[in-house]
Each structure stands twice: as C-alpha cells, then as structure tokens.
Amino acid sequence: MNAGNKGDIKNEAVKRAFDGLLFAHFGLAKGGAAAIMGQIMADAAVCESKRRVMEGILAVSTGFGNEAANSKYFINNVMNGIKATSLKSGEALTDGHKNIFAIRNLSLAASFMILLGVGGICLMAHYNGGAKGRPASRPCLLTSTPGGLLERNMKRSAINNGMQIEDKDIIRTYAGSCSFVMFSDLSRIEIGGGSTIKFSEVSGLNTGSGTQPGGRKMCLREGVIDADILKAKNHGVFKVSLPGGELSARDARFILAVSNGSVFVEVSCGSVSLELADKPNPLTIEAGYCLVLSQEGTSKLLAAELSAEGSKAGARFAELKKQLSLSESKYEELLVNYQKRKNVDICLENTIKSIKRRGANYS
Amino acid sequence: MFEELLIKHHKMALAYAYSLSENYHTAQEVAQESLMEAFKSFDNFDSMLGSFGSWIRGIIRNKYLERIRKNREIPLEQEIIDLIEREYENWDELGRNSGNDVFGILKKCLETLSLIHRRIVELFYYEKRKCAEIAESEHLSEPTVRKRLERIRGGLKACIDKKMTGAEEGVMEI
Secondary structure (H helix, E strand, O other), X not given: OOHXXXXXXXXXXXXXXXXXXXXXXXXXXXXHHHXXXXXXXXXXXXXXXXXXXXXXXXXXXOHHHOXXXXXXXXXXXXXXXXXXXXXXXXXXXXXXXXXXXXXHHHHHHHHHHHHHHHHHHHHHHHHHOOOOOOOOOOOOEEEEOOOEEEEEOOEEEEOOOOEEOOOOOEEEEOOOOOEEEEOOOOOEEEXXXXXXXXXXXXXXXXXXXXXXXXXXXXXXXXXXXXXXXOOOOOOOOEEEEEOOEEEEXXXXXXXXXXXXXXXXXXXXXXXXXXXXXXXXXXXXXXXXXXXXXXXXXXXXXXXXXXXXXXXXXXXHHHHHHHHOOOOOOOOEEEEOOOOOOOOHHHHHHHHHHHHHHHHHHHO | OHHHHHHHHHXXXXXXXXXXXXXXXHHHHHHHHHHHHHHHOHHHOOOOOOOHHHHHHHHHHHHHHHHHHHOOOOOOOHXXXXXXXXXXXXXXXXXXXXXXXXXXHHHHHHHOOOHHHHHHHHHHHHOOXXXXXXXXXXXXXXXXXXXXXXXXXXXXXXXXXXXXXXOOOOOOOO
C-alpha cells in the first residue's frame, strides 16, 4: 500500500466517521448528513452576517466610543483628503467643487516670494554675523500610532508621521493610541492614550538676527505623558501648565498624568519643580519621588478613562487608579517626598500605603 | 453633488466597512480611502446601474479585500460578505422607498429596550466595557451577558426591519 492510498483511506475514514456522527445525532440517512451540514454552515453564515451588520451600525451610531469618528470630522477628513489628492496629482476639482488651479498657482507664487524673502533674511543675518555659532533650529516633530489627531486653527486632521508641530497646536490621542514628540534638542515626550495637550511655544522664533531655538511650553489638559527632557543650553525650561499649577523641568525623566483635575507626577531621573497656585514656594520633586494631587477626590480619578495601553505611564497610572479607592480629598497634597526609593514600585507602594493611612482624615 | 451624497451615505459606508473588518481604525481608513476613490471616479457612476450606496459598498468591499491581501490576513468568507451586502442593500432600498434612515430608526429602537438591556448596551457599546467587566458590575455571568447582547442585537435588527418596512410601530420583543 503506497502513501497516497493511505491518505485516501484516512480521509475516507474521517468522512465516514463524521457522517456516522451526524447520522447518529440527527437520525438521518447518510445522504442527508451533507445537506444538514450545509444547512448548519449556511445558518452560521447568516448569523455571523447579521451580527456583523448590527455591530457595524451600532458602532457608528455610538461614534465608535470617541469623537474621531464623528460625522463632521469624518466628512472633513474625506474632503481634505480629496483636496490634498487633487493638489498632488494636479487634477482640478470638478462636480461643484472649486477649481483649485488658480489657488495652487497663487500658492506657488506666494511660496516662491516667501522663499526669496527668507533667503534674503538669512543672507542678511549671515553677513551681520547674527547667526554665527548658533545651532540651526530644527522643527519639533511628531509621530503617532493611528488614533492621534492634530488640531490646528480649529481644523482637525489625523497625525502623519513626521509632521511639524506649530505653536497653538493641540494633540489629541484616543484610547489605545499614542504619539511621540521629538523636540529640536532631541528631548522627547510620549503622549499616552486619552490625552489632550496644547503646545503654546514649541516652534523656533524668527528674530532679525537668526532663528532662536524653539521653546518647550505646553498645557496638559487631560491624559498622560512620559517625558525625557535633556538639558539644552539654548532651549528654555520645559514647562507644562497643569490644573492648579505649572511643572518645570530642565534635565529630567518623569511621568505626568492629569485626570479630571487630579495630577500625578513621578520622577525617575533628575528633578522637576512644581509651582502650585495655592502654595507660596515651588515643590521640588526629585528622582525617586512621586506626587499625587487630587482636586475632586480619587473617586473621579478612578472613573477617569486613561487607557494608554502598552505605555509604561498608562500602566502605572492604571495601577494607581485601581488602588486609590479610599480618599475623597479636596485638593490636598497627599504625598510628597516620602521614602527615597530605587525603583518605581516602592514609590508606588508607599504612595498607596500613605493614602490608605491618611485616607480617613481626608475623606 | 458629491458632498451631498457623502453627507447622506458616509455613516452607512463606515458601518459597512466596520461590518467587514470589525476594527474601528481599519473601518475608518477603508471608508475614507473608498470615498476618496469614489470621488475620483465619480464620473463613472451611473445611477441607472445601481444606487450610490451600492456603488460605494462595492468600492469599500474591494478596498477591504485589497487591504486583506496586502497584509496577508485571513479574509471574511465570501458567503458572509454577500449576506452582509444583501442586508445593507435591503436597508438601502427600503430607505429610498420610505425615506427612513437606519440610524434614526436604530435610535428609536434603542429607546424601546428594557432598562436592563439598555444598561448592557450602554456599557458595551458606549462605554466600551468588556463582557467580563459588565458581568461583574451587573452581577451576571459572562455567558449571560454575551447571550443578552446577542438577543439585543437580534431584537434591534428585527425592530429596524419592521420599522423600515413600515410594518408596525411596535415595541421590541427580546
């Protein structure tokens, strides 16, 4: 008996065993088994298609759980895409849309004039010696996983990797996504899921005597960032406006989370300074320490949707949220500068212990 | 003209893309690419050959399959794709005849759900909780939550079908 015959026999055996099983189950003749099996498969397909159809319309009608799929945003995105594609390929928009050739030509002419102007300014600066020895300003670059949005001049667009951030830009990330910002001095921040951050001063300042390196000022309204800030001579202090205060860092690595007015800071390298509206002196949080500020009580903190899946900061914050189940404090500094630690977990443990210990007094 | 059609059909396009991919990001990308493609070849669209909705769905289907092939993923069975298309086509046709909108009707049908079912829908679809989490918070077993979700979907589907055909204004039976 050769190998082919063996295979055929095995297949036949399996088929017969299956037919037998169906026969026993349905009490039908062998010929009917195939028909029954076909019917079962067809029913499964119908069920699956109906489920998918309902999932589709329910997902859309609930906005996929976030505003990225909102009708207006989606339509704008499609229309922007159409316009961008038309510009790229040189096609004119027809069918009731504007003819953009004239606009494109005007834009090209304007760009040319601007280039001439910028070139002139650079040459002037060079001959005046203004830009001598000063590093050229590099843009603040942005990359993102899908789900990141850039809001510029009231218009929203999906983040394209390598985009440059301008002053007043707002970045929004949705659950599960995360974005990275690389500053011109190679400092970087990771923006976790469910975050909203506004950049107030990041682009280079164009002065008469050259381009100043970009500042690093932003406002974290909600969400979580994991920052690695380098000490750069020509750059300003890294500043983040927070609910009820402002954080400054020059050479530090830290995690910062804001949720419903509550703030969590954890420093792993260097130190950060935190100025609070109701404290006369700034607090310095050094490496190995963490701080929790709660404005509306930890119950709000627990309810917050901060799901930076996969990001270290998000995981830590989620852990903290899970365990902070006691306190209902009103803007109280729950913990600062406790026991110095070697790793984050000890700090977290101490934070939780402390909150549990003091929880009754603050509730 | 295209913008008007886009406003009218984009939700269904998204829903269709989601039905095929069952992934929000993929659905959005596929729908967006397809609508852009539709714009580019809008001159080829012939309303005598079929509705705009079914034309768009054809493009979405192709884009979805193209994406699957590119990413070497396992495609949805052709039979299921055809059945999904039939469901959407049916709603499309009923909508054209009666002037009803599926999403408006869905909203009405959701209002007819019992409190416990509405709660499950809110937790699952709006708050994006997992079945296990819902089971824990509602003191139910996980299979019960899954079963109830299945029944809710079936009930909503029947409710939409009835209302689209104008058969009755009835309350959902789940």
